[in-house]
Amino acid sequence: MKIDIAHSPDADDIFMYYAIKFGWVDTKDYQFNNIAEDIETLNKKALANEYSIAAISFALYPKIRDEYALLRTAVSFGNGYGPKLIKQKGKRLRPNLKLALSGENTTNAMLARIRYPNARISYMNFLEIEEAVVSGKVDAGVLIHESILDFDASLEVELELWDWWLELVKEELPLPLGGMAIRRTLPLNRAIEVEKILTEGVRVANERKEELSRLLVEQNLVRIDDAMLQKYLNMYASNESITLSPLQLKALDRLFELGFKHGEYDCPIRAEDYLVPKEYRKWREL
Secondary structure (H helix, E strand, O other), X not given: OEEEEEEOOOHHHHHHHHHHHOOOOOOOOOEEEEEEOOHHHHHHHHHOOOOOEEEEEHHHHHHOOOOEEEOOOOOEEEOOOOOEEEEXXXXXXXXXXXXXXXXXXXXXXXXXXXXXXXXXXXXXXXXXXXXXHHHOOOOEEEEOHHHHOOOOOOEEEEEEHHHHHHHHHOOOOOEEEEEEXXXXXXXXXXXXXXXXXXXXXXXXXXXXXXXXXXXXXXXXXXXXXXXXXXXXXXXXXXXXXXXXXXXXXXXXXXXXHHHHHOOOOOOOOOHHHHEOOOHHHHHHHO
């Protein structure tokens, strides 16, 4: 059975999928075709129901809940870190600042809109944001992915979105950033099998992290060198990415509550209610 899996070309997504790509995981009768696109493109295509399985920003999920179920695996959370809002050093930001964000449906964009409700927002590819701030095209921008680790010396961090997240939720919860969703048109038994394969892929990737990282660098599959890759993967693609924990589920619920409170969604939802129901396999075996 052929299934498209769409993910971003960012180091954490590549890492979490490529144990499967390299043939280190038994994929049964499935033939996976991976497609790499930037996260906001993936978000928009999920809204259009384009892919069977897609990486998405967690903030998007309530908008696609009728068409997609959440997968428990290949998740990225910030814990003590996350996207950074940067500006030129010494620049004073006004309430109506020109703000560059990496896409309307990203998690960082939702949090930034809550923090700066009067901002004049420009949405652009995340790779363009740093230069837009350096050149003065915008007053500030939110950096995501690998760009948070190394940016122009003329810039400084105005706001750590991790700090803003803690201020909003009033307790120390991991910051939900991205995960995977699967189309409901896929038969449930297939969805369960696919989730199991993808979960094993992330587990094996972490088990063989050093070997996999070396291959990714040698084959030019990531944009950063080995030292920075290790640092980045320890942040966003670790054992915490293998399967959603109760604490991560709680954090997702708080994110969805925030979105509803600030008019992003039509109703509040609980993440656990939208996961692929693993119980189905047990029922079939009775």
